[in-house]
Amino acid sequence: MITLTHYLVLAAVVFSIGLAGALTRRNTIMVLIGIEMMLNAANINLVAFWRYLGPQTNMSGQMFAVFSIAVAGAEAAVGLALLIAVYRHFKNVSIEEISSLKG
Amino acid sequence: MEYVFYILAIWTVGSGLLAVLQRNLVHCALALIAFFAGIAGIFFTLRAEFLGAVQIIVYVGAIAVLILFAIMLTRHVTGEETISPFSGHAIWGWLASAGVLAMLIYSLYDQLFIMSGPPSQATVLDIGNAMMRRYAVPFEVISLLLTAALVGAVVIALEEPREKK
Numbered sequence: 705m706i707t708l709t710h711y712l713v714l715a716a717v718v719f720s721i722g723l724a725g726a727l728t729r730r731n732t733i734m735v736l737i738g739i740e741m742m743l744n745a746a747n748i749n750l751v752a753f754w755r756y757l758g759p760q761t762n763m764s765g766q767m768f769a770v771f772s773i774a775v776a777g778a779e780a781a782v783g784l785a786l787l788i789a790v791y792r793h794f795k796n797v798s799i800e801e802i803s804s805l806k807g
Numbered sequence: 808m809e810y811v812f813y814i815l816a817i818w819t820v821g822s823g824l825l826a827v828l829q830r831n832l833v834h835c836a837l838a839l840i841a842f843f844a845g846i847a848g849i850f851f852t853l854r855a856e857f858l859g860a861v862q863i864i865v866y867v868g869a870i871a872v873l874i875l876f877a878i879m880l881t882r883h884v885t886g887e888e889t890i891s892p893f894s895g896h897a898i899w900g901w902l903a904s905a906g907v908l909a910m911l912i913y914s915l916y917d918q919l920f921i922m923s924g925p926p927s928q929a930t931v932l933d934i935g936n937a938m939m940r941r942y943a944v945p946f947e948v949i950s951l952l953l954t955a956a957l958v959g960a961v962v963i964a965l966e967e968p969r970e971k972k
Binding site for chain 2: 710711717720721723725728731734740748751756757759770773774777784785787788789791797
């Protein structure tokens with residue numbers, strides 16, 4: 705029997721992997737990938753709570769996940785556009801090389 | 808039906824680890840596609856078929872391609888990275904995420920979730936009704952946000968105008 709706890713543990717593991725990726729990698733693209741993984745872990749939690757604890761007629765959990773996916777899509781598009789602009793300016797996307805606010 | 812969850816969980820965690828650990832950025836992006844597909848499978852096991860389809864369309868279809876394009880535009884097509892994810896002070900990042908994982912697991916320990924009834928089910932009809940009635944205003948707001956993000960991404964990524972000499 706798969707319970708809610710199984711899904712929550714899976715989401716916790718996925719979140720930690722994403723956090724490790726965002727913290728340890730030097731490349732900005734990898735940081736964005738880590739953030740996407742963390743957002744996915746949160747979506748698993750939303751849907752799992754909707755499935756196991758939500759009232760029958762309430763769609764809030766799935767709606768939250770749908771909106772979260774839309775916001776994550778917008779975030780990815782803007783983030784990668786920023787990354788391309790930064791690359792054009794610094795000719796580099798390593799987070800250690802991009803250290804000056806004034807170009 | 809139980810082993811489906813375990814297979815998908817191992818698939819998701821394994822491909823997620825691959826996506827984080829590999830040195831070659833293109834390989835990372837490919838592992839990330841597998842990870843997104845695993846998450847879609849998890850949604851299917853939760854009987855959220857609509858979300859699983861959305862996950863495949865948005866993440867596997869759009870965001871993965873966007874990331875691959877960003878890798879191609881900012882590095883050589885091969886995407887080789889010289890620095891290993893295990894070098895230097897990366898250990899602190901691993902320690903921090905291990906701490907977060909321990910904290911999350913500890914908060915789940917001995918936690919009993921009482922189900923109030925049978926698991927929720929939803930058809931696409933229910934989702935459409937909710938989206939167009941109760942959640943109509945957030946729906947409009949999110950469409951505005953997506954339009955703003957579209958325009959903003961284009962403006963940010965536009966080539967800087969050459970300075971007049």
